[in-house]
Every structure is written in structure tokens, then in C-alpha cells.
Amino acid sequence: MRRSAILGAGHYVPTKVVTNDDLAKLMPTSDEWIQQRSGIKERRFIEEDGIGASDLAIPASKMAIERAGRELKDVDMIIFATLSPDVTFPGSGCLLANKLGLPGVPALDVRNQCSGFLYSISVADAFVKTGAYKNVLVVGSEVHSTGLEFTARGRDVAVLFGDGAGAALVGAAPDDERGILSMKLHADGAGAYDLWIPAPGSRNIPRITHEMLDQGLHYPKMNGKSVFRWATEKMPEVAEEAMREAGMTIDDVDLFVPHQANMRINQYVAMKLNLPQEKIVHNIDRYGNTTAATIPIGLSESWAEGRLKPGTRVLMAAFGSGYTWAGAVMKW
Ligand SMILES: CC(C)(COP(=O)(O)OP(=O)(O)OC[C@H]1O[C@@H](n2cnc3c(N)ncnc32)[C@H](O)[C@@H]1OP(=O)(O)O)[C@@H](O)C(=O)NCCC(=O)NCCS
Numbered sequence: 001m002r003r004s005a006i007l008g009a010g011h012y013v014p015t016k017v018v019t020n021d022d023l024a025k026l027m028p029t030s031d032e033w034i035q036q037r038s039g040i041k042e043r044r045f046i047e048e049d050g051i052g053a054s055d056l057a058i059p060a061s062k063m064a065i066e067r068a069g070r071e072l073k074d075v076d077m078i079i080f081a082t083l084s085p086d087v088t089f090p091g092s093g094c095l096l097a098n099k100l101g102l103p104g105v106p107a108l109d110v111r112n113q114c115s116g117f118l119y120s121i122s123v124a125d126a127f128v129k130t131g132a133y134k135n136v137l138v139v140g141s142e143v144h145s146t147g148l149e150f151t152a153r154g155r156d157v158a159v160l161f162g163d164g165a166g167a168a169l170v171g172a173a174p175d176d177e178r179g180i181l182s183m184k185l186h187a188d189g190a191g192a193y194d195l196w197i198p199a200p201g202s203r204n205i206p207r208i209t210h211e212m213l214d215q216g217l218h219y220p221k222m223n224g225k226s227v228f229r230w231a232t233e234k235m236p237e238v239a240e241e242a243m244r245e246a247g248m249t250i251d252d253v254d255l256f257v258p259h260q261a262n263m264r265i266n267q268y269v270a271m272k273l274n275l276p277q278e279k280i281v282h283n284i285d286r287y288g289n290t291t292a293a294t295i296p297i298g299l300s301e302s303w304a305e306g307r308l309k310p311g312t313r314v315l316m317a318a319f320g321s322g323y324t325w326a327g328a329v330m331k332w
Pocket of ligand 1: 028029030037038222223225228261262320
């Protein structure tokens with residue numbers, strides 16, 4: 001079976017820059033608190049009403065397809081990872097397919113939050129390996145800004161997230177040496193309520209009430225300490241697993257593209273893996289946590305900066321709500 005590979009990566013972030021000082025005008029927080037705890041300096045928010053995850057995905061997708069040396073018409077499958085779909089249903093993948101002018105192309109939405117991109121790559125990898133599809137467009141795209149609570153109650157979460165999109169075109173590896181070498185996925189619902197949005201939900205009669213809105217149950221809730229503990233344990237673990245399966249050690253890794261939840265988490269993970277800081281890709285300082293989009297944005301920017309070249313051995317790891325976590329190794 002022919003290996004699959006990411007043939008090209010692209011990204012797009014909205015033009016509106018929101019600094020920590022801007023947030024401090026809306027709620028009791030400070031640039032110092034945010035930078036110290038998370039490493040975030042600024043993030044991007046959509047400029048106006050009506051821009052959804054599928055809209056941010058359009059330029060990211062076109063960039064990934066072009067860099068892969070393919071054309072839009074070559075895309076025969078779309079996988080769209082997001083926790084902030086344009087609407088509850090249908091999936092943002094269907095909306096994107098329509099906006100890209102790809103009628104009839106299958107579109108699958110993946111709901112795996114911060115691990116969504118790697119989970120989606122694993123599906124694309126399987127489709128390409130079996131020959132079911134040849135050029136799978138994998139997207140991670142989020143509009144968080146319209147769903148955050150900019151008050152004292154929501155400040156722990158609101159300062160962490162930003163809007164953005166990343167995309168990758170997955171197809172057959174150009175040669176036998178390159179491509180996705182390993183992929184490891186995990187989930188544990190025991191941590192489901194450590195990072196979640198309680199309402200609206202199909203289990204509630206009725207799904208949404210004025211009381212729920214007053215209580216802010218439609219905003220994300222997080223047990224930050226628990227997420228931190230789990231992430232710093234599971235990310236190094238799954239990274240080791242992925243390297244083992246790929247027959248590699250940490251010394252073989254040229255570039256580490258981790259999910260961007262928190263600079264402190266990534267520095268801790270790198271220390272635990274014994275990985276030099278200069279091999280880590282960071283963009284959290286500029287974009288905050290863009291959830292499913294963080295890793296493809298990291299790949300796209302690394303490629304543009306010349307850090308990702310044919311033969312570069314890349315380790316990726318993610319942890320997020322669910323809980324879900326994933327690791328992968330590829331030779332670019
Ligand atoms: C969220 C996080 C930065 C908080 O850091 P922490 O050291 O655990 O801080 P605490 O929760 O103990 O809060 C410390 C204080 O800061 C306050 N605080 C919370 N958010 C604040 C904000 N935005 N600005 C200022 N103060 C804030 C708290 O209310 C608390 O005040 P108190 O001591 O008077 O009760 C940290 O837990 C974290 O990074 N967790 C992982 C989050 C994550 O990665 N989520 C996404 C996963 S994909």
C-alpha cells in the first residue's frame with residue numbers, strides 16, 4: 001500500500017488583531033496575566049458578522065491546494081475539523097464544498113476539538129492508502145470569538161482562544177521514503193466535562209431556555225488545572241508512541257509542531273521529550289488557541305519560512321476537549 005503524505009499546507013487568519021490590552025478593556029484581566037499564564041500576546045477575530053468557519057477555510061484551502069501543485073477540481077474528498085461550525089447543522093464541510101464549487105464531492109465534519117486536525121489526517125491517510133480517494137482536503141477552522149464570554153465569569157477561557165483556519169492536501173506520497181509514518185489516536189470521556197459547552201444540548205427539554213442563557217451555559221466552561229495536567233501527561237506520551245511506531249527517536253525529529261493551547265504546556269512537553277526549543281513551532285503568541293487550526297497553521301507557516309523542506313522529519317501532537325489526544329510522525 002502506498003503511503004499518504006501532506007502534499008501542501010495553507011492557512012488564513014482574519015485581519016482584525018485583538019491584543020491583551022484590548023481584552024482588558026472588556027473584562028478584569030491584564031496583558032501580564034495572559035502572557036505569564038499562556039504566552040499569548042494577541043489573537044485574530046473575524047472582522048464582521050456573517051463570517052463562519054467555512055469562510056476562513058476558503059483561502060486556507062486554496063493555498064494548500066496550490067502549494068501541493070494541484071487544482072481545485074482534483075479534490076475528491078473534504079474532511080472539515082471544527083468545534084465552531086458555521087451553524088449546528090449541516091456540517092461546515094458541506095458549506096465549504098459549495099463555496100469552493102465542488103458539487104458531489106463528499107464532505108465529512110470531524111468533532112474532535114483540538115485533536116481534530118490529526119484525527120482528520122488519520123481518516124484522509126486511510127482513504128488515500130486504500131485508494132478510495134486521491135486528493136483529500138483536510139481543514140481545521142474555527143471562529144471562537146463569537147462564542148466567548150468577555151466578562152469576569154468567562155475570562156479564564158475568553159483570553160485563550162482566537163479565530164483562524166489551516167488546511168492540508170493529503171495524497172499519495174511522492175516516493176517510498178516520505179509521507180505519514182505513524183499516527184496514534186486516543187480519547188477518554190472521563191474528562192468530557194473539564195472542557196465543554198453545556199447548552200444547548202439535545203438532552204435538555206427544552207434545549208435552550210432563558211435561564212440557561214442567563215447562567216451563561218452556552219459559553220465554554222473549563223477546569224484549567226485539570227486540562228493542564230492531562231495535556232502535559234498525554235502529549236509527551238502520544239508523541240513517544242508515534243515516534244516508536246515510526247522507528248524514530250527524539251534525536252531524529254527535525255521539527256515539532258504541537259497543538260497551540262498554551263506556551264507553558266508546549267515548553268513542558270518539549271522538556272519532557274528532551275527536545276531543543278529551537279525545533280518547536282510556536283504561533284500561540286500571535287493567534288492564541290485556534291483549536292483544530294493550530295497544527296495546519298503551524299505547518300503552513302513553517303513551509304513558508306523554509307523550516308519544512310522535502311525530507312524534514314516532523315513530529316505532531318495534540319490534546320484537547322473530549323478528552324482527545326493524538327500524535328503523528330511524517331517525513332515531508
Ligand atoms: C487557564 C490557565 C492559564 C489558568 O492558570 P492557573 O495558574 O491554573 O490559574 P488559576 O485557575 O489558578 O487562576 C488563578 C487566578 O487567576 C484568576 N483568573 C482567571 N482567568 C483570569 C484572567 N483572564 N485574567 C486575570 N485573572 C484570571 C482566577 O480567577 C484566579 O483567581 P483567584 O486566585 O483569586 O481565585 C491554566 O490552568 C491553563 O493553561 N490550563 C490549560 C488550559 C488549556 O490549555 N485549554 C485549552 C486546551 S485545548
